[in-house]
Amino acid sequence: MITFIIKANKARTSPDFLLKDLPGSGGRMDILCNCVESALLVSHGIRTDVEVILCLSGPPSPPRCIRMLGDRIKHLSPDERSTAILIKKALIAYRPGDEVESTPGIFVSDRSFEAVLMDNYERLVLLDENGEEYSKIPLNDPCFVIGDHLGFDEGDLELMKEIKYRMTISPKVLHASHCIVIVHNMRDKELD
């Protein structure tokens, strides 16, 4: 199993964002849709050994945590808009204090980014442009932490300062979804 945690600093935490304006009204919801596509889909199929955890931290009511499980998810298509609809359905289904399965394989709760990190601390690998260039992924069941276009704030960095594995995968600073593709490619080759 491989997990990707994505911190979405401005992602809208209410379902009222517009499908025709995911970057603006959704607080860069397009980034999350691209990350979900990269993490869970291959050509004509789903990666069943993947968990994606989206940590939505934008207005009006953060935090919202949307978790997707590759071995259970249904109705996932490669295009941004259909993924945004699944996220919207999750935000509609949200109930305080509970983790609700909004559509098959998609769960919504108010778990915070901090709580998500703490639950997975031993498995964490931080994607960090100043990290180490590993030839192999340093864990068998890694949990990658990836920032969005705004990266991590000081509070996040404080939470993550004890993370043992800090990995760089490119000499360039890439989109979060591209980082996921590269990590998967490393792992696909290792498992082949």
Added chain:
Amino acid sequence: MITFIIKANKARTSPDFLLKDLPGSGGRMDILCNCVESALLVSHGIRTDVEVILCLSGPPSPPRCIRMLGDRIKHLSPDERSTAILIKKALIAYRPGDEVESTPGIFVSDRSFEAVLMDNYERLVLLDENGEEYSKIPLNDPCFVIGDHLGFDEGDLELMKEIKYRMTISPKVLHASHCIVIVHNMRDKELD
């Protein structure tokens, strides 16, 4: 310079596709948008040494060729919808027998997939799941040929049978846009 040619078997060749239904009405226009994003964008920037050539082969009036130059393009954002709007503008600007610059760095013509291949034959690298696993990209100024979800038909394969470099990049069959990310990552590391 690196070029990506994408054969889009069903992509709509008139600007009447719906932005709210890129997969259906656009003939998987979402795939092309994702390829453009993967080919031309890094975090907060554009890859200036990239050319993308989209070969739209769907109804009603194929072929349409949309060419994008990283060193001239403007108004490109990571989200699918805004890229689809640029493609729509190109299809609107089309004039028979000419290559028209529809918006800065984006050109539209009726050049066929065959003509595009022939113009670049010496530089071609075919991404092919049965190809060779190169440790380095085999050319300095490669031109990658990538299929969409339907891959290549017999006529395409006949056109491409003399391509010298056939390269596999993953043990899995991946989305075209993911292939582009992986190729870029190989090249970024080589050039670093």
